[in-house]
Amino acid sequence: MLSWSIAQGQGPPSPGYSPSTSVRTVKFDQVFRNLWGPQHQRADQDSITIWLDKTSGSGFKSIQPYQSGYFGTAMKLQPGYTAGVITSFYLSNNEDHPGNHDEIDIEFLGTTPDELYTLQTNVYIKGSGDGNIIGREMKFHLWFDPTQDFHNYAALWTPSEIM
Numbered sequence: 001m002l003s004w005s006i007a008q009g010q011g012p013p014s015p016g017y018s019p020s021t022s023v024r025t026v027k028f029d030q031v032f033r034n035l036w037g038p039q040h041q042r043a044d045q046d047s048i049t050i051w052l053d054k055t056s057g058s059g060f061k062s063i064q065p066y067q068s069g070y071f072g073t074a075m076k077l078q079p080g081y082t083a084g085v086i087t088s089f090y091l092s093n094n095e096d097h098p099g100n101h102d103e104i105d106i107e108f109l110g111t112t113p114d115e116l117y118t119l120q121t122n123v124y125i126k127g128s129g130d131g132n133i134i135g136r137e138m139k140f141h142l143w144f145d146p147t148q149d150f151h152n153y154a155a156l157w158t159p160s161e162i163m
Helices: 004-009
Strands: 032-036 041-043 048-050 059-061 069-075 086-090 103-109 118-125 132-143 152-157
Touching: 048 059, 069 086, 069 103, 086 152, 103 152
Parallel strands: none
Antiparallel strands: 032 059, 041 048, 069 152, 086 103, 103 118, 118 132
């Protein structure tokens, strides 16, 4: 996908880029499996809905590993007091490389009713938390209310860059 757009002189995809018209969708259980919290998952034909309550959240993982791709989600955040809660969409190989894993995160840091949400992106290479982190964190103060509707968030991961 990316090589087509660059070859056509269009450069990298714009924010909001969605390859859904050129990528075949598959049933969720063909490419993913439950990791934890199955009681907080509802799979439809081409999507999954997961949610968080006072008892648990939910997670899933791909059946096969990926080395690049387009990964996206539509998220609507919980309004009100969410301080201490991080709502995230992330890619990680921690199960295969504990303590020495790679990770790409899109995280929403919890907030209080009078403050806007902060979006934080992280890219870690070869582990995290040991003081020798190779990676980057960026914080963005959102100019819109992510609790009012679903918004699309995505990462395009190529062999040479992450957007």
